[in-house]
Amino acid sequence: TMDIPVPKIAPCEPFTLTEQLNYEKEVTGMFMSGHPLDHFRFELKHYGIISLADFNEIKDDTTKVQAMVNRTLRVAGLVTDCSHRVTKNGKNFGILSVEDFSGKTEFAFFGDDYARFKNYFEKGYNLTVNGFFKPGWKEGTYEFKVTNITLLEMVKEKLTKQLDLHLDVAALTEDVVSFFVNNAKEHNNGATTLRFHLYAPDQQKLSLQTVGKGIKMNEELTNYLYNAPFIEVKVVTQENN
The missing domain is CATH 2.40.50.140 (Nucleic acid-binding proteins)
Structure with a gap:
């Protein structure tokens, strides 16, 4: 008997997520690995x-x-x-x-x-x-x-004029402060003003905001805010003014 070698598949670049999802939808009728949105x-x-x-x-x-x-x-x-x-x-x-x-x-x-x-x-x-x-x-x-x-x-980059973040002072932990400081340093010189509205137990309110050019909106920031239920987010767009 002759041993027939298994055909070798030539190396190829993996599909992008969008391509993969499109093929999944085409073959199965649904997105298997999540939704593109x-x-x-x-x-x-x-x-x-x-x-x-x-x-x-x-x-x-x-x-x-x-x-x-x-x-x-x-x-x-x-x-x-x-x-x-x-x-x-x-x-x-x-x-x-x-x-x-x-x-x-x-x-x-x-x-x-x-x-x-x-x-x-x-x-x-x-x-x-x-x-x-x-x-x-x-x-x-x-x-x-x-x-x-x-x-x-x-x-988010084209339309966001200002980002208003409302949260209790007690929620402003060292980790939270560290995230925003590092993110602002990494994505500076943007067109978005970042404003914090801090609320104390006695209902007093303190507002802080970035100065200068502001920050550049980025996916790391939006993902963090979307998954931070303790922060109430209000986006002020260019169209609102």
């Missing part, structure tokens, strides 16, 4: 982002849409599908499908909007989508007009 739970909570389930509920209810006409809404999600198409008249347009923890929705882009946003038509991109509902071309209908798209990973 897990890294952005802080952004989803603190930047005025509504869930796609809530967005669809508004979109599918004429009364709710009418109440939201011309009001800016922000959603976020993972691009799960996208297509570039051509109308019967030879004009280009595109359909972008996004998904979050609660559901999925589609956005259609025509004309100048398609030319402006088509670079975001990439599966695996995590995006925030800003826009508003407006009356459609057909009487009694409404459409969602997209005004801006941003990579979700850029939201």
